[in-house]
Amino acid sequence: MTVTATPEAPPDDAPPHKPPLIKPAVRKRLVPYWLLLPGILWLLVFFAAPLVYQASTSVQTGSLEEGFKVTWHFQTYWDALTEYYPHFLRSVLYAATATVLCLLLGYPLAYLIAFRAGRWRNLVMILVIAPFFTSFLIRTLAWKTILSDSGPVVGALNSLHVLDVTSYLGITEGQRVLATPLAVVCGLTYNFLPFMILPLYTSLERIDPRLHEAAGDLYARPFTTFRKVTFPLSMPGVVAGTLLTFIPAAGDYINAELLGSTDQKMIGNVIQSQFLRVLDYPTAAALSFILMAAILTMVTVYIRKSGTEDLV
Amino acid sequence: MTALTRWIRRNLVVIAGIGTLAYLILPNVVVLVFSFNKPNGRFNYAWQRFSTDAWTDPCGVADLCGSLSLSLKIAIWATIGATVLGTMISFALARYRFRARPAVNSLIFLPMAMPEVVMAASLATLFLNMGVDFGFWTILIAHIMFCLSFVVTAVKARVMSMDPRLEQAAQDLYASPAQTFLRVTLPIAAPGIAAGALLSFALSFDDFIITNFNAGSTVTFPMFVWGSAQRGTPVQINVIGTAMFAVAVLCVLVGQLAGARRKRS
Numbered sequence: 001m002t003v004t005a006t007p008e009a010p011p012d013d014a015p016p017h018k019p020p021l022i023k024p025a026v027r028k029r030l031v032p033y034w035l036l037l038p039g040i041l042w043l044l045v046f047f048a049a050p051l052v053y054q055a056s057t058s059v060q061t062g063s064l065e066e067g068f069k070v071t072w073h074f075q076t077y078w079d080a081l082t083e084y085y086p087h088f089l090r091s092v093l094y095a096a097t098a099t100v101l102c103l104l105l106g107y108p109l110a111y112l113i114a115f116r117a118g119r120w121r122n123l124v125m126i127l128v129i130a131p132f133f134t135s136f137l138i139r140t141l142a143w144k145t146i147l148s149d150s151g152p153v154v155g156a157l158n159s160l161h162v163l164d165v166t167s168y169l170g171i172t173e174g175q176r177v178l179a180t181p182l183a184v185v186c187g188l189t190y191n192f193l194p195f196m197i198l199p200l201y202t203s204l205e206r207i208d209p210r211l212h213e214a215a216g217d218l219y220a221r222p223f224t225t226f227r228k229v230t231f232p233l234s235m236p237g238v239v240a241g242t243l244l245t246f247i248p249a250a251g252d253y254i255n256a257e258l259l260g261s262t263d264q265k266m267i268g269n270v271i272q273s274q275f276l277r278v279l280d281y282p283t284a285a286a287l288s289f290i291l292m293a294a295i296l297t298m299v300t301v302y303i304r305k306s307g308t309e310d311l312v
Numbered sequence: 313m314t315a316l317t318r319w320i321r322r323n324l325v326v327i328a329g330i331g332t333l334a335y336l337i338l339p340n341v342v343v344l345v346f347s348f349n350k351p352n353g354r355f356n357y358a359w360q361r362f363s364t365d366a367w368t369d370p371c372g373v374a375d376l377c378g379s380l381s382l383s384l385k386i387a388i389w390a391t392i393g394a395t396v397l398g399t400m401i402s403f404a405l406a407r408y409r410f411r412a413r414p415a416v417n418s419l420i421f422l423p424m425a426m427p428e429v430v431m432a433a434s435l436a437t438l439f440l441n442m443g444v445d446f447g448f449w450t451i452l453i454a455h456i457m458f459c460l461s462f463v464v465t466a467v468k469a470r471v472m473s474m475d476p477r478l479e480q481a482a483q484d485l486y487a488s489p490a491q492t493f494l495r496v497t498l499p500i501a502a503p504g505i506a507a508g509a510l511l512s513f514a515l516s517f518d519d520f521i522i523t524n525f526n527a528g529s530t531v532t533f534p535m536f537v538w539g540s541a542q543r544g545t546p547v548q549i550n551v552i553g554t555a556m557f558a559v560a561v562l563c564v565l566v567g568q569l570a571g572a573r574r575k576r577s
Contacts, residue, residue: 251427
């Protein structure tokens, strides 16, 4: 580097290692942008742009042979909604039921790992995570065996007359469990349960156990302690867990396809078949746009509610 | 009797938790047991008789092992891609204040708050209209896209919780910025990066929905299982599933033992 006698040049008695002021500052301000550039570009091109593109596809008309053109044909939305609204309702209903079941099943297990497992904690944790590593499709197919018509589960439910009650309620049909809403919800619950347990565990683990002792010292019964201390403090985990369960469950089509019949098809099944089999891209785009809008709205409302509501 | 009911009441949460654990593990047990089945028809749903045929010939079904190695290849590249890009983003988010921060944060969050089928269909629409051939590259692009956010979340948490004084101390001891990064910052961030990479690998290897839309006629392992649910399920997929489970548990146990030993010494 050559030093020329410019007005900005530091006087000779200044410390020689003092860095020049302007250039590195600018360079330093650009550092985060350089770090962000490749990853953000990736997300913009392959995540954000497709969503915009899909919105435009949903108002196109045409055919595969002649090509599709934007004609602002909003009729597609109306047609899609009137034809497939039962699938939308079913998706929300199944996903919401599965989410509630996940919370009811997952909470005791997360609590067990956080407070009661002691030296077994790591082992139980491994048992929660390890099933992930057997492809979830194989595990979902295993439910076909477990719930099969001649299997022990259906046999036991039959002899206890549980199936009579459930088919009266409309969640099973006749003497079987497979190809009924019960099987699909059971599969959804099973598949997304770890997504509920892990955030619940994370927020339960942060709770100081001395708070429980304090509540006990103040004559709170165990259930009161749970209701007034533990559960409110685990609320961040409950919110995160329900979102992580509900969102993928609402868009899922694997459980409905493998464990259900045509009467249990969810909105994901419709999008999949419109896109990959019928090749009706505008309808598929409109449906997935509606699904996205519906879920984002529900999630926003839910976060607002759970954030502002007085939880204690 | 009262002692028993009291015991049950005190351990109710443990009993319920173990019940949930059983619900989670049961399908894996079924997969294991039925990997020793010899089914009569094409479907492996009902128990017939014991056999080790599938274990001695795991690649005995056409395309099975090919799809498995393709899935491994995609998962490895997707992990590398997503981990590098995601780590860079998380350092930018954790270390710098800049104007686009909120926008970047929501761009990272959105893919995780979006049903997979929406991302899958929209990306496939884009590829379709650009005339891109579906196959290895489109799958890889899609996998890096959805793994990125998870890496950022994992790494950012770790970098944020790191004490900035450690880096200042390194610089006070005349470490150059590069040395500080390699000797101090990176080792501290490593567990977060490893967690992000592991998550990416698992997500990519097991992904079905996004691959289903963006694979064309290319068959990954989950696609193979999906197809077999229609055509007939070979016993070999249970063998692969059990082997994957065993390898994963073994890796975790070895890691735990190594960690415990390091702690002791």
